[in-house]
Amino acid sequence: MGGVRVVPVGECACLVEVGDAVAAASLAAWARASGLVAEEIVPAATTVLFDGCDPAAVEAALPPMDRESLSDSGPSVRLQVTYDGPDLERVADHWGCSTDEVVERHTATDFTSLFCGFAPGFAYLGGLPAHLTVPRLESPRPRVEPGSVALADRWCGIYPTASPGGWLVIGTTEATLWDARRESPALLAPGTRVRFEVAP
Amino acid sequence: MSVEVLDPGPLSTLQDLGRTGWAHLGVARAGALDRGAAALARRLVGGAPDDAVVETTIGGIVLRTGRAVTLAVTGARCDVRVGRHQVAHGAPVTVPAGAVVTVGAALVGVRSYVAVAGGIDVEPVLGSRSTDTLAWVGPPRLAAGQVLALGSPGRWPEPPAAVVVRPREAVLRLRPGPRADWLAPGAWAALHGTTYAVAPDSDRIGLRLAGPRVERRAGELPSEGMVLGAVQLPPSGQPVVFLADHPPTGGYPVVAVVEDADLDLCAQLRPGDPVVLRTA
Numbered sequence: 396m397g398g399v400r401v402v403p404v405g406e407c408a409c410l411v412e413v414g415d416a417v418a419a420a421s422l423a424a425w426a427r428a429s430g431l432v433a434e435e436i437v438p439a440a441t442t443v444l445f446d447g448c449d450p451a452a453v454e455a456a457l458p459p460m461d462r463e464s465l466s467d468s469g470p471s472v473r474l475q476v477t478y479d480g481p482d483l484e485r486v487a488d489h490w491g492c493s494t495d496e497v498v499e500r501h502t503a504t505d506f507t508s509l510f511c512g513f514a515p516g517f518a519y520l521g522g523l524p525a526h527l528t529v530p531r532l533e534s535p536r537p538r539v540e541p542g543s544v545a546l547a548d549r550w551c552g553i554y555p556t557a558s559p560g561g562w563l564v565i566g567t568t569e570a571t572l573w574d575a576r577r578e579s580p581a582l583l584a585p586g587t588r589v590r591f592e593v594a595p
Numbered sequence: 596m597s598v599e600v601l602d603p604g605p606l607s608t609l610q611d612l613g614r615t616g617w618a619h620l621g622v623a624r625a626g627a628l629d630r631g632a633a634a635l636a637r638r639l640v641g642g643a644p645d646d647a648v649v650e651t652t653i654g655g656i657v658l659r660t661g662r663a664v665t666l667a668v669t670g671a672r673c674d675v676r677v678g679r680h681q682v683a684h685g686a687p688v689t690v691p692a693g694a695v696v697t698v699g700a701a702l703v704g705v706r707s708y709v710a711v712a713g714g715i716d717v718e719p720v721l722g723s724r725s726t727d728t729l730a731w732v733g734p735p736r737l738a739a740g741q742v743l744a745l746g747s748p749g750r751w752p753e754p755p756a757a758v759v760v761r762p763r764e765a766v767l768r769l770r771p772g773p774r775a776d777w778l779a780p781g782a783w784a785a786l787h788g789t790t791y792a793v794a795p796d797s798d799r800i801g802l803r804l805a806g807p808r809v810e811r812r813a814g815e816l817p818s819e820g821m822v823l824g825a826v827q828l829p830p831s832g833q834p835v836v837f838l839a840d841h842p843p844t845g846g847y848p849v850v851a852v853v854e855d856a857d858l859d860l861c862a863q864l865r866p867g868d869p870v871v872l873r874t875a
Contacts (some may be wrong), residue, residue: 444820
């Protein structure tokens with residue numbers, strides 16, 4: 396695999412550095428599909444952690460990188476959103492457009508869940524172009540409601556449960572993002588493709 | 596067959612070996628913090644390796660048996676009473692029906708483990724009966740009045756009669772972590788032999804160390820996967836050792852990883868206790 400670095404983490408884990416989140420999600424999906432032996436395979440922003448494995452075996456098995464493979468593989472989900480979030484105007488200011496145009500751009504974007512973190516089922520959805528980056532709130536809200544659809548940096552995320560949060564909230568969805576009793580507990584597991592639409 | 600919780604103490608949870616295979620969805624592994632002590636408690640009652648046991652925190656727990664059961668208390672040393680009578684710590688004890696079992700406050704260490712023959716039978720969540728205190732995945736923390744069902748005992752070999760547990764030296768051995776290159780020149784060498792104090796906000800998520808500031812490059816990493824025993828170095832320069840309920844990803848550099856064999860010790864260190872770091 397060109398341009399990657401394998402960094403040992405203790406005796407039975409390693410981090411594979413791949414450069415970006417799309418490459419990380421793609422490598423993690425490949426590793427799962429190929430049955431590579433590890434207790435945990437955790438994609439993140441620029442790395443994949445293989446934990447509970449033989450690091451040498453992971454390094455030997457790494458495939459040639461095919462960055463285009465991810466978009467074809469995952470399931471796809473459509474989520475209905477009521478665009479009434481408290482930060483919709485703020486996002487419009489950052490993007491230099493109207494709030495209607497924020498909704499148009501958000502619903503026109505093909506998102507992919509690249510990794511989870513922060514809370515069970517909280518997915519980092521990539522797909523927004525670099526010029527639509529937004530900052531986090533200067534001080535996080537003590538409580539963000541479950542189902543809040545929010546933006547930070549180049550990411551879109553949806554809060555699965557109520558929690559403190561500093562992302563800019565643009566709307567709400569009624570979808571259940573996390574349910575430990577479901578066969579797939581996270582609706583937006585890494586690799587899932589996501590489109591948003593305006594709730595009727 | 597059941598056991599009732601009369602008083603859960605400050606924090607009592609159920610723990611087995613934890614849940615693996617869910618970190619990529621943001622779920623912590625959980626599981627008993629002092630794995631050796633929990634395993635010993637299970638063995639003493641003839642339990643299976645993954646039976647759920649009770650983990651107490653400093654203050655102990657009071658239980659009442661629904662029928663005669665065999666139980667064992669291990670981990671943090673404490674008085675164990677059945678009714679008014681003191682019974683052994685670290686040995687199987689058969690308790691009659693309707694007896695009040697008092698696991699006292701920890702005299703040494705933090706977390707005691709109570710195993711009951713047959714194991715505690717609550718519904719597993721994502722394949723485990725462990726409570727994760729980070730996102731509260733798994734059964735809720737134990738509450739007064741809660742009745743815990745028990746499984747059927749006797750499927751496993753007879754337990755050992757008694758066990759000697761040697762006290763451990765308060766030493767954590769460190770290997771270089773994946774971001775050891777974030778340390779300032781000389782900082783790795785300076786860790787060796789240095790004594791830190793356990794900070795009061797240590798918990799099942801992490802053992803926080805207070806002491807000489809460890810210097811490193813400024814900034815944060817893009818979020819990356821974290822392992823059990825990872826030593827994160829926040830900008831404060833005060834290291835944090837990630838324990839069972841650690842977040843699966845994080846953005847502070849992991850400059851070291853604690854030897855797996857030393858993690859049980861982390862479960863039993865009290866706020867203010869000294870701990871010596873040793874680099875490999």
